[in-house]
Amino acid sequence: MRFYEISNRLNFDYKLSHYLNPVQIIKTDHWFEQLEQGLNNLGIRYPIIITTNGNRNRLQLEQKFSSNFIFSNFGNNPNFSDCNNGIKFCENKSIDGVIAIGGGSAMDLAKVILAYLSSNETKIKKLINTKLEFPNKIPSIFLPTTHGTASEVTMWGTIWNIKEKKKYSISHPELYPDIAILDGNLTLTLPxxxxxxxxxxxxxxxxxxxxxxxxxxxxxxxxxxxxxxxxxxxxxxxxxxxxxxxxxxxxxxxxxxxxxxxxxxxxxxxxxxxxxxxxxxxxxxxxxxxxxxxxxxxxxxxxxxxxxxxxxxxxxxxxxxxxxxxxxxxxxxxxxxxxxxxxxxxxxxxxxxxxxxxxxxxxxxxxxxxxxxxxxxxxx
Ligand SMILES: [Fe+2]
The missing domain is CATH 1.20.1090.10 (Dehydroquinate synthase-like - alpha domain)
Incomplete structure (x- = not known):
């Protein structure tokens, strides 16, 4: 379902005019079926799945994807070290797409990985450059498991530098996910x-x-x-x-x-x-x-x-x-x-x-x- 359908459903008198958001939004009660379909449509065969350890277990992701392609080794508020670990995790793997399943932490980190895979740049401070070239742009599908961050429809993510005690943003028009899959079932276990x-x-x-x-x-x-x-x-x-x-x-x-x-x-x-x-x-x-x-x-x-x-x-x-x-x-x-x-x-x-x-x-x-x-x- 595209975003204008959502606004129609809410009975809001809304006319599209000068508005830009390129993300295809799919609302569903069957997230995995939609994910499979999305992978198919985007031609993704070897995705990296970026998710939290909790979701990895709860959603039995290892039964759905190869565990070699699931990255969940990061905490809340992703920092530079999490980003570097994620980049290392991708080395020597032929990854042709990114799936993010989680809240802000997983989705924001996924944007850093997406930028790395699309640009081949490994240095975080260069990755967050808004003018970075993306010669090998790879597609992505984001599935929020919380109802707050909205990273599934934005082109940016937050990364924290613990040493500098500073917040950085990664932001680039190529970082809008291709597809956002919304399924409330993914949020049910949230305390x-x-x-x-x-x-x-x-x-x-x-x-x-x-x-x-x-x-x-x-x-x-x-x-x-x-x-x-x-x-x-x-x-x-x-x-x-x-x-x-x-x-x-x-x-x-x-x-x-x-x-x-x-x-x-x-x-x-x-x-x-x-x-x-x-x-x-x-x-x-x-x-x-x-x-x-x-x-x-x-x-x-x-x-x-x-x-x-x-x-x-x-x-x-x-x-x-x-x-x-x-x-x-x-x-x-x-x-x-x-x-x-x-x-x-x-x-x-x-x-x-x-x-x-x-x-x-x-x-x-x-x-x-x-x-x-x-x-x-x-x-x-
Ligand atoms: Fe926020």
Whole structure:
């Protein structure tokens, strides 16, 4: 199913105009059949499968693919060393395609491997060059097992440099996957807390796409669809985390958020999140959403129409919308900086480190260090 079919299904009056996202999205209840078909269509015979150890076992991937071609030796938040291990794993193998099965970590790492296989460049800092040539572009199929990252429909991935305590992005138009397969069955075993963390990431992607200097009519419509779907399903989901229909809705909402921010990139909330993750290991979905409500307050008057649209669709007042967002992580994940071990006297330093070029400057309101410091204190 293509993305415009998703928006039709959501009864949103949407017209394709100047929108670019080349990923073919297939929604299914039978991910493996669709994967086999996709491999066939793309002419892939010897794929590398990049997945987590958990998915490798749960999905019995060794019964489906040769274990010599399954790479799962990496942790959360892939770092330079994980990337180097992945590149070494590919040596002396004739790989003609990439399959990523997992959350952000597996999919982001898969983009590094995809760049390496397509360019033959082995140095990570050269791989992340946006002007890198891809003379042997190989095809890829991505299957998200969480409903947050949306890496299945973007052309970038995040890599962390532990030594430098720095976040890097790999980004290249050739890194859009060819096919994204969405099957809620792949998300069913995700524990409730991680499920909520990934939903918060998707919510952050949507808001960031709206309060963004790069926003366009179409990205904003996608973002509004995603926010409305998340808010209207999340409380039911908390009571029924095994409900496949709800999982599919959240997965679809996450991908639609990806369709929004794939055209805008993220903004202040994500920029603020990076030092929180690298310094305090705060999971990405928490770090990227802790500042959502203070940013909504700051950015709100510049996105009045969009907020009105969201509130109207949901039948909520602006205050009720704020309350719904605040309620999502309540009693499930710690949602204050001090609960993640952040030291109060570290806030100045965190504020200084929050200004990632190409993210913070996308925010519709230009923030200075005092603004960010105030935001961090308000969520302490
Ligand atoms: Fe994110």
């Amino acid at each position: 409730l807390d991680i499920s909520i963390i990934t939903v918060m990431d998707a919510l952050s992607h949507s808001f960031e796409a709206i309060w963004n200097k790069n926003a366009n009519k179409n990205s904003t419509k996608f973002a509004i669809i995603s926010i409305c779907s998340i808010i209207s399903n999340i409380e039911k989901f908390k009571n029924q985390p095994s409900n496949l229909k709800l999982r599919n809705k959240l997965l679809e909402a996450s991908t639609i958020a990806g369709l929004a921010f794939s055209n805008t990139k993220t903004a202040a909330a994500h920029s603020i999140s990076y030092p929180l993750t690298i310094r305090y290991n705060i999971p990405h979905g928490v770090a990227s959403s802790l500042s959502l409500l203070p940013l909504l307050k700051i950015n709100g008057s510049f996105i009045k129409n969009e907020l009105n649209n969201i509130c109207k669709n949901l039948g909520l007042s602006y205050e009720e919308l704020n309350a719904c967002i605040a309620n999502i992580p309540k009693h499930i994940i710690p949602f204050k900086l001090n609960l993640w071990g952040v030291k109060k006297n570290h806030i100045n330093k965190l504020a200084e480190e929050s200004f990632t070029k190409g993210r913070m400057d996308n925010n519709i309101v230009d923030l200075n260090i005092n603004d960010v410091r105030d935001i961090l204190y308000s969520i302490y």
